[in-house]
Each structure stands twice: as C-alpha cells, then as structure tokens.
Amino acid sequence: MGSVKEYFSSLGSGVLSLLKGMQVTGKEFVTPKITERYPEDRETFKWPERFRAILRLKYDQDGNHKCIACGTCERMCPNGTITVETKMVDTPAGTKKKKLDRYIYDLGSCTFCQLCVTSCPTDALEFINDFEQSVFTRDKLVKKLNYLPEKPEPELTEEEKAKLAAEREAKIAAAKAKAAAAKAAREEGGAPAPAAKPQAEDPAVAKALAAAKGDPEKEAKIRAALERAAKLKAEREAAKADNNSDKENK
Numbered sequence: 001m002g003s004v005k006e007y008f009s010s011l012g013s014g015v016l017s018l019l020k021g022m023q024v025t026g027k028e029f030v031t032p033k034i035t036e037r038y039p040e041d042r043e044t045f046k047w048p049e050r051f052r053a054i055l056r057l058k059y060d061q062d063g064n065h066k067c068i069a070c071g072t073c074e075r076m077c078p079n080g081t082i083t084v085e086t087k088m089v090d091t092p093a094g095t096k097k098k099k100l101d102r103y104i105y106d107l108g109s110c111t112f113c114q115l116c117v118t119s120c121p122t123d124a125l126e127f128i129n130d131f132e133q134s135v136f137t138r139d140k141l142v143k144k145l146n147y148l149p150e151k152p153e154p155e156l157t158e159e160e161k162a163k164l165a166a167e168r169e170a171k172i173a174a175a176k177a178k179a180a181a182a183k184a185a186r187e188e189g190g191a192p193a194p195a196a197k198p199q200a201e202d203p204a205v206a207k208a209l210a211a212a213k214g215d216p217e218k219e220a221k222i223r224a225a226l227e228r229a230a231k232l233k234a235e236r237e238a239a240k241a242d243n244n245s246d247k248e249n250k
C-alpha cells in the first residue's frame with residue numbers, strides 16, 4: 001500500500017515540475033529577444049550607445065579635419081598607441097606653420113580608455129562602432145587616420161599680405177625699442193634687474209597646455225587627462241615591478 005502511495009506522490013510531483021518547466025519555456029517564447037543573430041542581422045544590428053570600436057579623426061563635409069598636430073593625444077595615451085608625425089609648411093603670409101603629416105594609430109594596443117578624445121583641445125577625435133576589424137597579422141592593425149590630402153593654405157590678397165608684413169615690422173620695431181630702452185636704463189644703473197622668470201612647468205605639460213590657447217576649460221581638461229594618464233602609467237609600472245619580483249622569488 002505504501003509503495004502505491006509513493007508511486008502516485010512521485011508521479012504528481014513529476015507532473016508539477018513538468019508544468020513549471022513548460023511555464024518558463026512558454027514565457028521565453030513571448031519575451032522580446034535581446035541576443036543578436038550576427039552576421040545574419042548585420043543590416044539591422046544595434047550597438048550599445050557607448051560602444052567604442054576604433055578611433056578616427058573627424059572630417060567635415062569639405063574634407064577638413066580639426067587636428068592641429070599639437071601631440072596632446074600622443075602624450076596622453078598610456079599605451080603609446082598614437083604617433084603624431086608633423087611637418088613644417090610655408091604659409092602665404094611668409095611664415096612657417098606646423099601641420100599634421102601622418103596620424104598613426106595602433107588598434108592592437110588601444111585599450112579604448114578615451115583619454116585621447118577627452119584631452120584633444122580641438123575636439124578632432126572620436127570613437128566609432130565599426131567593430132569588424134579582423135585581420136591576419138598585427139601590423140595590419142596599425143592605421144593612418146588622416147586619409148585625405150591636406151588642403152593648401154588659403155591664398156592671401158595683396159592687401160592682406162601688406163597688412164601682415166606691416167604688423168610684423170611694427171612688432172619687431174617695438175621689441176627692438178623696448179630692448180634698447182631696457183639696456184640704456186641698465187647702463188645708467190637706475191633700472192631694477194629684470195624680474196626672475198617664474199618656475200617653468202614640465203616642458204611636456206607646458207607644450208600640452210599651449211594647445212589650449214589660454215582657454216581655462218580646455219586647460220583644466222588637459223591637466224585632468226595628464227593626471228589620469230600619469231596615474232595609469234604608475235599603476236602599470238607598479239604591476240610590472242610586482243610581476244618581476246614574483247618571478248625572481250620563484
């Protein structure tokens with residue numbers, strides 16, 4: 001009698017568990033799907049908004065980018081992923097100007113921290129979500145991001161050239177006059193010694209800050225990015241030193 005009771009009790013619990021399982025399956029049948037059927041759904045694929053796949057230089061409709069070749073992003077990058085190669089070009093005004101020659105980016109070493117993007121003073125960089133970057137060798141991950149030829153400097157009119165030349169000459173004359181006046185005052189012995197120059201900042205920091213052109217918001221942004229990059233580097237070096245000492249101890 002006891003075994004018949006056990007038989008029906010286990011049969012009942014088996015049917016119950018079957019119904020529970022079917023309830024879960026039935027619910028999943030009607031729940032909207034969140035998985036992607038890549039690559040079948042390549043055309044309708046939806047990326048998360050903050051997904052970062054590869055860095056690129058922003059280009060406007062006329063084929064111009066905003067990079068001024070200041071090198072801030074290169075200095076900010078904790079992995080040495082970016083190399084900014086520059087060249088000097090002659091401007092129509094008769095002066096020299098530093099311009100971007102090649103912007104080299106190694107996707108293979110990028111950790112997508114976005115320090116380069118946030119520290120750029122001209123907002124010239126962005127991350128896009130083009131994730132299909134598979135290649136057979138690592139060297140193919142090294143990319144040149146400035147893909148369009150640089151546009152030549154706009155030609156100046158004769159009037160503008162004359163104005164620029166006059167301004168340059170006036171500046172030179174004013175500087176010479178100032179220097180001569182200071183020298184004369186020193187020779188007379190009445191002038192105070194020139195004030196000591198303020199303590200210079202780290203040249204790399206000063207160079208990075210120069211790109212902000214005195215804009216306090218950009219300067220703050222660059223300083224914050226510099227600090228973060230230095231912290232990241234220090235952490236990496238400490239981790240490396242720990243690894244080395246572990247190896248030596250073994």
Ligand code: SF4
Nearest residue numbers: 067068070071073120
């Ligand atoms: S920080 Fe911006 S402007 Fe400066 S080199 Fe990099 S991309 Fe160009």
Ligand code: SF4
Nearest residue numbers: 077110111113114116
């Ligand atoms: S995202 Fe980070 S690691 Fe990648 S290039 Fe920019 S600064 Fe370097």
